[in-house]
Amino acid sequence: MTIELSPIDRAKFVAARRAADFVEDGMRVGLGTGSTAAWLVRCLGEMVRDHGLRIKGVPTSARTAELARDMGINVISLDEARWLDLTIDGADEFDDELNLIKGGGGALLQEKIVATASDQMIVIADAAKEVEHLGAFPLPCEVIPFGWRTTQALIEETLVAMDVMGRASSLRMNGDKPYITDEGNYIVDLHLNRIGNARQLAMVLNQMPGVVENGLFIDICDVVVIGHSDGRVELRDINEGTATEEKIDFAETDNLFSDLGD
Known part of the structure; x- marks a missing residue:
């Protein structure tokens, strides 16, 4: 067959x-x-x-x-x-x-x-x-569940100073519940459309309390x-x-x- x-x-x-x-x-x-x-x-x-x-x-x-x-x-x-x-x-x-x-x-x-x-x-x-520029695919950020809304707000506020085209974010869901990673964390997806300086963004994201890791592999x-x-x-x-x-x-x-x- x-x-x-x-x-x-x-x-x-x-x-x-x-x-x-x-x-x-x-x-x-x-x-x-x-x-x-x-x-x-x-x-x-x-x-x-x-x-x-x-x-x-x-x-x-x-x-x-x-x-x-x-x-x-x-x-x-x-x-x-x-x-x-x-x-x-x-x-x-x-x-x-x-x-x-x-x-x-x-x-x-x-x-x-x-x-x-x-x-x-x-x-x-x-x-x-x-792609010519990273960012059309949503950028995942793994965050700890405690205070995730505060972490999400901090990320969105920080994105204002970053070289990106979009600043919206969303909590990744699994049906009607948050998606849970193998490490027991949440994922906030960043809808950036275009990332101008991926190296800078990766460093800034990982300096935020509550952010465990981001999906930029530099x-x-x-x-x-x-x-x-x-x-x-x-x-x-x-x-x-x-x-x-x-x-x-x-x-x-x-x-x-x-x-x-x-």
Whole structure:
């Protein structure tokens, strides 16, 4: 049986498939959260199952940990690993300097901790995630529940002095209740439209009492792997200053896609 993927899923899959080639036997690997990162976990699971790859995976969320275990990957904590060879994760936006907005899946805190505890971070994304300026995607800020309305008001007041186009914010919801992160916090999404100085904004946000972390990943990503629906992948290495393009050929078979109902 063959499973037909949508164009966007094909793009995500080929990016994940190519990024999996960076993983070598014996590595400690950070496993990202989100739909694109889930393809990566499936690809690595296939390599573990069918090719004997031996890795230790450090997940960035409870749902990634569950998927990784289901795929047969040896899951350990960051405290056990202490330091990682590589982290592979998705992004909600990236610019030409490989700065990112992450946190659409609600795991930005663990994602940033894991990424910064790695020798290298590789981002996998479809081409639609590339932007000239960050900010069209809402910027998540993880905040503690205590006094969150005050924290939200302080954020909005501070945004007046920032180089952004919008200053509205909203509490992320899960039905009729606030969304709760794996760390028991809330997320306030900032609707900025365009961020002129992402580095400055990231520093200012994290200085506010009540803000645990923000979704701006500055100078953390080393390589981005961009997938296209026709099987092309672009690799951009910010450290080497290189950009290359390849073509990924694959068969959409039950072997990899049998768990898509999860």
